[in-house]
Amino acid sequence: xxxxxxxxxxxxxxxxxxxxxxxxxxxxxxxxxxxxxxxxxxxxxxxxxxxxxxxxxxxxxxxxxxxxxxxxxxxxxxxxxxxxxxxxxxxxxxxxxxxxxxxxxxxxxxxxxxxxxxxxxxxxxxxxxxxxxxxxxxxxxxxxxxxxxxxxxxxxxxxxxxxxxxxxxxxxxxxxxxxxxxxxxxxxxxxxxxxxxxxxxxxxxxxxxxxxxxxxxxxxxxxxxxxxxxxxxxxxxxxxxxxxxxxxxxxxxxxxxxxxxxxxxxxxxxxxxxxxxxxxxxxxxxxxxxxxxxxxxxxxxxxxxxxxxxxxxxxxxxxxxxxxxxxxxxxxxxxxxxxxxxxxxxxxxxxxxxxxxxxxxxxxxxxxxxxxxxxxxxxxxxxxxxxxxxxxxxxxxxxxxxxxxxxxxxxxxxxxxxxxxxxxxxxxxxxxxxxxx
Numbered sequence: 373x374x375x376x377x378x379x380x381x382x383x384x385x386x387x388x389x390x391x392x393x394x395x396x397x398x399x400x401x402x403x404x405x406x407x408x409x410x411x412x413x414x415x416x417x418x419x420x421x422x423x424x425x426x427x428x429x430x431x432x433x434x435x436x437x438x439x440x441x442x443x444x445x446x447x448x449x450x451x452x453x454x455x456x457x458x459x460x461x462x463x464x465x466x467x468x469x470x471x472x473x474x475x476x477x478x479x480x481x482x483x484x485x486x487x488x489x490x491x492x493x494x495x496x497x498x499x500x501x502x503x504x505x506x507x508x509x510x511x512x513x514x515x516x517x518x519x520x521x522x523x524x525x526x527x528x529x530x531x532x533x534x535x536x537x538x539x540x541x542x543x544x545x546x547x548x549x550x551x552x553x554x555x556x557x558x559x560x561x562x563x564x565x566x567x568x569x570x571x572x573x574x575x576x577x578x579x580x581x582x583x584x585x586x587x588x589x590x591x592x593x594x595x596x597x598x599x600x601x602x603x604x605x606x607x608x609x610x611x612x613x614x615x616x617x618x619x620x621x622x623x624x625x626x627x628x629x630x631x632x633x634x635x636x637x638x639x640x641x642x643x644x645x646x647x648x649x650x651x652x653x654x655x656x657x658x659x660x661x662x663x664x665x666x667x668x669x670x671x672x673x674x675x676x677x678x679x680x681x682x683x684x685x686x687x688x689x690x691x692x693x694x695x696x697x698x699x700x701x702x703x704x705x706x707x708x709x710x711x712x713x714x715x716x717x718x719x720x721x722x723x724x725x726x727x728x729x730x731x732x733x734x735x736x737x738x739x740x741x742x743x744x745x746x747x748x749x750x751x752x753x754x755x756x757x758x759x760x761x762x763x764x765x766x767x768x769x770x771x772x773x774x775x776x777x778x779x780x781x782x783x784x785x786x787x788x789x790x791x792x793x794x795x796x797x798x799x800x801x802x803x804x805x806x807x808x809x
Contacts, residue, residue, distance in 0.1 A: 376562050379550045380677055381570050388574060388647070388676050391460040391639040393436040394630065394737040396429040396689075397446035398460050399515035400496055404447050405454030405462055407498040410507035410523040415451055415500050420485045423495040425689035427487040428799050433737040434594075434632030436463045437471040444483045448474040459516050461636055487799070491792070493689040494642070513688070515642050551684040556705075556722070556776050557715055559681065563673045568665070574672040575665060577638030577651045581625055584637050585652065588624030593631035597742035598624020615753040618656035622648055622749035626742035640676050640699060641683050645737070649699035649745055650675045653752045654706045663710060675699075675706035678722070685784025689734075691795035692787040693744050696732035700748035701725040707756040717756075719776045720764030724755035726779050727765040727772055730786065735798050 391398060400422060408415065422430075422443075430443045438445055453470030454462045466474070488495055496511040510520035510532060521528040588598045601620040604610040625648045629637060640647040654671050663671070679702035686697060701722055708721040728751050732744060758764065767774045771782040 373558060373561050375565075376550060376554060376558065377566055377570075380559070380562055380673075381566065383550070383680055384571060384574065384673060384676055387641045387680055388577065389460065389639055390576075390580065390636040391644045391647075392462075392464040392634065392636045393446075393632070393644075394430065394433040395460065395515050395639060395643050396426045396737060397433060397435055397443055398463060399494070399511055400426070400430060400443055400498075401446040401450030401454050402456060402460065402462055402516060403496045403498045403509045403511045403518075404450030404500075406456040406518065406521070407500045407507045407509040408451050408454070409456055410509065410521060410528075411500045411502050411505050412523075413502040413505055415481075416503060417501040418447070418451075418482075418484055419499045420447060420483070421488050421495075421497040421499075422485065423490055423492050423689075424487045424795070424799050425493050426496060427485075428736045428795075428802060429689065429734070431736050431738075431802055434630055434739070436632050436634040437466055437468070438475060438632065440475060440478065443485050444478050445474060447483050447485065448478040448481070452477055460639070464634060464636060493687050549684070551681050554681075556678070556681070556719065559677055560674060560705075560709065560715060560718060563670050563677065566670065566673065568669060571669045571673050572665075574638075574669050574676070577647060577672065578655055578668070580636055580638045581648050581651050582621070582655060584628050584633060584635050584648070585621045585625040587633050587635060588626070588628035588631075589620075591628070591633075593633060594627030594739045594742055596627060597746055598622075598627050601746065614656055614660050614757075615750050617659060618653040618749040618753050619746045621656055622652040623742045623746035625652060626745040627739070630737060630739045630741050640702075641680050641694075642688055643694060643699075645695050645741055645745060646679060646699040649695040649748050649752070650679050650702045650706075653700070653703040653749045654710070656749075656753070657707050657710055661710070667710065671706040671710045674709050675702035678702035678705045682780055682783065685781050686787040687784075690787050691733060691791035691798060692730070693732040693734045693748070695741070695745050696729040696748045696751075697725075697783060697787060700729065700752040703749070703752040704755045707753060708759055711756065711760050713756070713760055717759045717762075720759030720762075721756040722776050723765045723772050723779055724759055725751060726783050727770060728755065730771065730783055733791075733794065733798060736802060 453466040508522040519531040682698035704721040
């Protein structure tokens with residue numbers, strides 16, 4: 373076995389971090405906050421360009437602290453009160469007064485937001501003009517990854533290979549990383565040998581995401597999927613088991629988060645909803661079958677890393693729901709490992725997930741995501757439980773290949789290349805219903 377623990381821990385530290393609000397509008401707010409800081413004066417004119425996937429995901433989602441939805445209020449909040457030093461939790465620091473000022477700014481100030489013609493998944497390009505100064509900020513690839521900073525004619529950072537000279541984005545050759553050649557068995561074996569202190573921080577995600585779930589259960593927010601499941605359990609319409617507990621917690625947290633609750637969640641691979649899905653089904657299992665902190669941390673590490681593995685092939689944002697095809701697969705693998713599943717059981721759980729929810733579309737972040745997350749959590753538990761009993765989808769069944777790695781790569785081909793036209797049509801449909809001035 374190759375010792376890849378250091379590489380994998382670096383991925384965990386990079387990809388598992390707190391976020392307040394839906395990641396796409398928060399990333400736009402972050403870029404706007406940075407651009408305003410570089411401008412150093414009041415904004416007279418703005419122009420914000422974003423990749424189609426960012427545009428789609430941010431169009432209908434609730435923003436923490438306000439009843440407003442979508443990108444324009446996120447832009448306004450970033451410009452009025454955002455501090456870039458706070459990263460993806462910057463909206464948490466806004467006061468109520470600043471939120472009200474942001475709403476007024478949105479109502480009274482023209483805000484120019486347009487989707488770029490690009491196949492890149494994450495691009496945010498903010499250009500500001502004041503009376504005396506200009507600024508430009510570009511975030512690319514990851515939601516908090518600044519690649520270009522400019523104040524007037526002074527370029528402070530340029531890591532975009534000339535992108536700053538044009539509005540369009542050319543797809544860059546994919547850089548190789550550890551997820552390109554590691555096997556699932558290597559990944560699991562490396563996690564098993566990790567020192568607890570190196571991954572102890574993952575446990576913070578449990579308290580964060582459980583707080584969001586509790587908020588969703590205790591308040592009328594979102595569409596109330598979590599509350600509906602809870603009432604159905606109390607009335608005997610649904611059984612009280614691991615699967616329904618996973619559905620309840622994950623859906624309730626999504627209700628609250630998509631509804632704009634001003635609480636942080638632990639994200640996974642650039643998405644707060646991914647974080648909810650990768651963590652809370654595992655929490656549901658441990659509530660029924662308590663585990664040591666070290667074992668839970670390792671299960672969470674498996675979940676986040678399998679999520680990263682799948683996302684490496686499906687793309688960071690795509691036409692398919694990452695919670696349904698990636699984070700839930702991670703959670704299923706983590707649960708399977710907690711059940712003392714051997715490597716074949718973990719393979720089976722992953723194969724079952726790929727055969728199950730591979731076609732779930734992503735039509736942007738919004739209140740309805742709670743239903744998708746409920747389904748994802750349910751499938752994660754079901755796939756692990758069935759695999760534990762020795763039942764899993766056989767090789768060469770649909771897109772399931774001869775090895776689990778091939779199955780994930782096949783999923784990636786379908787999700788990324790195969791559904792590009794689907795992504796365009798989803799965006800067109802949403803645009804027709806949600807015209808942006």
